[in-house]
Amino acid sequence: MAKSILVVEDEPNIVLSLQFLMKKAGFDVRVARDGEEALAAVEERAPDLILLDVMIPKRDGYDVCQTIRSNPDWSGIFIIMLTAKGRDVDREKGIALGANDYVTKPFSTRDLTEMVKKILDSSG
Amino acid sequence: MVPRLFLILCFAALAATSLVAVGVGTWLISSELPESGQDITDIVIVYGGGMACLLIATIAVLWAYIDYAMGQPLAALVRGIQTVIHANPDHRIEVDDSHQLGGLPQAVGELVGQLAHARNSVSEAIEKATESVEQQKNQLAIVLQDLHEGVIVCNLNHSILLYNNRALELLHIAGEMGLDRSLLSFMSRQPILHALTRLTNRVAEGRHMRHSEGVTVSFVGSTTDGRYILDGRMSLILDSDDAPSGYVISFEDDTEELAALGLRDRLLREATEGLLAPVGNLRAAAEILESAADMTVEEQSAFRQVVLKESKYLSDRLETLSAQYRDVITGSWPMTDIYSPNLLNNIAHRLLEQSNFNAVMTGIPQWLHGDSYTLVELLDRLIRKVGNFAGTNSFELEAAAGERHVYLDVGWKGVVVQASMLSSWLDDQLEETLGGLTLRDVLEHHKTDIWSLPYRDGHARLRLPLPPALRPPTSRDGRSRPSRPEFYDFELLKRPVQLGDLGGRPLKSINYVVFDTETTGLEPSAGDEIISIAGVRVVNGRILTGESFERLVDPKRPIPKDSIRFHGITDEMVKDKPPVQVVLPQFRQFVADSVLVAHNAAFDLKFLKLKESECEVTFDMAVLDTLLLSVYLHDHTTRHTLDDAAQRLGIEIQGRHTALGDSLVTAGVFLKMIDVLEARGVNTLDEAIEASNTIVEVRARQANF
Numbered sequence: 001m002a003k004s005i006l007v008v009e010d011e012p013n014i015v016l017s018l019q020f021l022m023k024k025a026g027f028d029v030r031v032a033r034d035g036e037e038a039l040a041a042v043e044e045r046a047p048d049l050i051l052l053d054v055m056i057p058k059r060d061g062y063d064v065c066q067t068i069r070s071n072p073d074w075s076g077i078f079i080i081m082l083t084a085k086g087r088d089v090d091r092e093k094g095i096a097l098g099a100n101d102y103v104t105k106p107f108s109t110r111d112l113t114e115m116v117k118k119i120l121d122s123s124g
Numbered sequence: 125m126v127p128r129l130f131l132i133l134c135f136a137a138l139a140a141t142s143l144v145a146v147g148v149g150t151w152l153i154s155s156e157l158p159e160s161g162q163d164i165t166d167i168v169i170v171y172g173g174g175m176a177c178l179l180i181a182t183i184a185v186l187w188a189y190i191d192y193a194m195g196q197p198l199a200a201l202v203r204g205i206q207t208v209i210h211a212n213p214d215h216r217i218e219v220d221d222s223h224q225l226g227g228l229p230q231a232v233g234e235l236v237g238q239l240a241h242a243r244n245s246v247s248e249a250i251e252k253a254t255e256s257v258e259q260q261k262n263q264l265a266i267v268l269q270d271l272h273e274g275v276i277v278c279n280l281n282h283s284i285l286l287y288n289n290r291a292l293e294l295l296h297i298a299g300e301m302g303l304d305r306s307l308l309s310f311m312s313r314q315p316i317l318h319a320l321t322r323l324t325n326r327v328a329e330g331r332h333m334r335h336s337e338g339v340t341v342s343f344v345g346s347t348t349d350g351r352y353i354l355d356g357r358m359s360l361i362l363d364s365d366d367a368p369s370g371y372v373i374s375f376e377d378d379t380e381e382l383a384a385l386g387l388r389d390r391l392l393r394e395a396t397e398g399l400l401a402p403v404g405n406l407r408a409a410a411e412i413l414e415s416a417a418d419m420t421v422e423e424q425s426a427f428r429q430v431v432l433k434e435s436k437y438l439s440d441r442l443e444t445l446s447a448q449y450r451d452v453i454t455g456s457w458p459m460t461d462i463y464s465p466n467l468l469n470n471i472a473h474r475l476l477e478q479s480n481f482n483a484v485m486t487g488i489p490q491w492l493h494g495d496s497y498t499l500v501e502l503l504d505r506l507i508r509k510v511g512n513f514a515g516t517n518s519f520e521l522e523a524a525a526g527e528r529h530v531y532l533d534v535g536w537k538g539v540v541v542q543a544s545m546l547s548s549w550l551d552d553q554l555e556e557t558l559g560g561l562t563l564r565d566v567l568e569h570h571k572t573d574i575w576s577l578p579y580r581d582g583h584a585r586l587r588l589p590l591p592p593a594l595r596p597p598t599s600r601d602g603r604s605r606p607s608r609p610e611f612y613d614f615e616l617l618k619r620p621v622q623l624g625d626l627g628g629r630p631l632k633s634i635n636y637v638v639f640d641t642e643t644t645g646l647e648p649s650a651g652d653e654i655i656s657i658a659g660v661r662v663v664n665g666r667i668l669t670g671e672s673f674e675r676l677v678d679p680k681r682p683i684p685k686d687s688i689r690f691h692g693i694t695d696e697m698v699k700d701k702p703p704v705q706v707v708l709p710q711f712r713q714f715v716a717d718s719v720l721v722a723h724n725a726a727f728d729l730k731f732l733k734l735k736e737s738e739c740e741v742t743f744d745m746a747v748l749d750t751l752l753l754s755v756y757l758h759d760h761t762t763r764h765t766l767d768d769a770a771q772r773l774g775i776e777i778q779g780r781h782t783a784l785g786d787s788l789v790t791a792g793v794f795l796k797m798i799d800v801l802e803a804r805g806v807n808t809l810d811e812a813i814e815a816s817n818t819i820v821e822v823r824a825r826q827a828n829f
Binding site for chain 1: 439442443446447450528529540542543544547571572573575577587589
């Protein structure tokens with residue numbers, strides 16, 4: 001079964017690219033446009049990896065991350081935070097609240113795809 | 125001529141004249157007498173001789189009396205007046221009562237008395253005036269030292285009359301600037317001269333009376349080497365005739381601010397004008413790709429290349445610019461170095477007074493950089509919100525050193541605060557602050573964020589990272605104290621202790637007082653004394669920063685100069701402090717039934733033990749020595765000073781100048797050691813003492829060689 005990815009983003013232009021790239025890489029892709037949609041999607045079926053934007057409506061990315069991490073059933077989900085906030089302290093907050101990695105915008109689509117492939121391939 | 129000599133001469137002349145008169149009379153009479161009148165001649169000669177003797181005797185007596193009654197008193201009067209004039213204004217002129225000078229001595233006496241009185245009141249007035257000048261000078265010095273600006277007072281020749289430490293710092297001068305040296309050798313000449321000319325002209329023309337700035341003018345100067353730009357103000361000092369007599373300049377280092385402004389301008393320019401061309405290229409290529417359907421494959425590929433290249437360029441450029449922009453510090457947000465206990469104490473007091481919340485300070489104090497007022501407001505507000513949310517009124521406040529930040533951690537028993545709830549709290553405005561500042565603005569000004577995480581079992585905490593201090597005091601004065609030599613009194617550390625149940629308890633569960641003393645020297649039995657003692661309580665594996673003991677002690681003996689480099693405590697500082705007989709019982713009470721911990725504990729304990737009977741206290745509790753534990757845990761090295769141990773265990777050393785500072789560091793070291801001890805199978809107090817004893821034995825054997 002194909003590995004599944006949840007893209008949590010509210011900007012349609014980048015969703016377009018991310019969705020396209022991840023599908024092309026052979027992953028099962030779902031999209032959530034705000035924090036609550038994201039948690040509902042995880043509830044429905046836990047993905048293997050989440051591409052999580054920090055600045056999203058309703059519950060922000062930090063909150064989604066913290067909520068997912070507070071449930072032991074979801075501890076296997078790999079979370080990559082995508083954000084335009086590039087300060088040391090933002091990265092530290094993301095990691096502290098449970099993100100596995102932190103990528104600042106703008107990023108190279110090729111590098112991100114490589115990174116996701118590597119993570120999901122090694123997790124078997 | 126001296127009056128008495130004059131008298132002698134007068135009387136001598138009178139006597140001589142009388143003798144001549146009698147002699148000549150006698151000779152004339154006797155020469156006129158006939159030869160036969162030999163008898164009469166004899167009688168005349170005898171008469172003449174007798175008269176002469178009588179006259180001389182009378183004159184001598186008269187002289188003696190006049191000298192006694194007038195000459196001597198006059199001389200005494202003169203001597204007395206001279207004494208009053210030249211030596212002692214309060215001298216009372218003494219003249220014998222038998223004098224014949226009438227009212228003269230009394231009149232002179234009164235005159236002298238009045239003179240003395242006048243003189244006394246003058247000198248009293250001078251003394252008072254001097255005292256108040258001195259007092260004003262001291263007050264001025266205190267005010268100057270507290271100022272954030274550098275201040276220098278000069279006369280019109282630019283000789284420095286007064287300056288504060290901040291001036292030294294800003295001019296980047298190490299050590300003494302030196303009074304009476306010329307300001308122009310430290311600050312660039314032209315701006316100073318120009319400002320002074322403007323002011324003197326303004327005063328000469330009387331314009332200063334109406335001028336909005338009075339006798340003050342702003343100027344931008346620099347240090348003589350041109351490396352630092354100073355934002356200064358000069359004020360003229362006018363004397364009572366309104367003539368300039370000198371000037372005061374106050375100044376701040378503007379280098380960073382100006383550099384930051386310059387950088388911000390450059391970044392802004394590059395982020396606007398600099399990006400117009402690539403955006404133009406990108407837009408043109410995208411529009412053409414979209415509209416021109418009849419393009420060849422080669423043409424399409426060329427435009428795609430443009431889109432790719434330009435967007436990559438834009439992306440990289442923006443990334444660089446925003447990274448640079450994050451480091452730009454602009455605006456005059458007042459940030460200073462803050463010692464965490466001062467900040468946390470302030471918060472704890474407010475919470476207790478206004479909300480009846482109980483906040484306990486724990487951990488090792490840290491130096492951080494920020495704005496104290498808004499940080500207190502921020503944390504006070506957030507803690508009250510957490511209290512309402514988590515239903516608790518009991519908190520722990522701790523500062524902890526991180527890699528890049530100093531963390532302020534607020535702990536409580538209960539659940540964490542979700543990120544979005546915390547985020548919504550940050551939209552609150554600070555009540556008493558102008559400009560509708562929100563809690564989030566306070567975070568932004570400190571370039572930071574805040575989050576909540578679970579912590580220990582059943583506990584949660586808020587973590588606020590803050591910038592570390594720019595110049596913590598240890599690096600500020602560059603003073604590092606030499607360590608005391610290792611000190612063992614094997615009897616003291618090996619004495620059997622009745623521990624009872626305590627001995628079997630896990631190390632973390634025991635109450636400790638970690639302490640340190642400063643002394644006049646290394647030999648208590650040779651008369652060295654305690655001059656400072658401090659301790660901090662460690663409970664349940666936490667340092668209770670707020671529960672500390674710190675006293676200076678009057679050693680009742682001079683403090684040797686050699687020892688001051690160890691502790692920095694001078695005779696002056698202990699002058700009015702209580703003696704050891706007062707302080708030691710207070711310390712004993714503070715320790716209560718805790719286990720004592722110190723680095724090189726035998727040294728400190730020896731001083732305590734020697735004072736036991738005198739102070740009517742006993743220190744018979746169990747004692748752990750972090751030095752011995754360090755030797756036990758790290759036998760691969762010989763480096764076991766407190767600094768070594770702290771460095772090895774990653775305890776930040778800040779403010780290590782005092783007994784309390786050392787106690788806190790020792791406490792931090794001790795807590796880390798407990799973890800390492802547990803890993804080595806040393807879990808209880810008995811086992812820790814046992815481990816220490818093996819080291820003492822090894823050292824004792826070594827000492828015997």
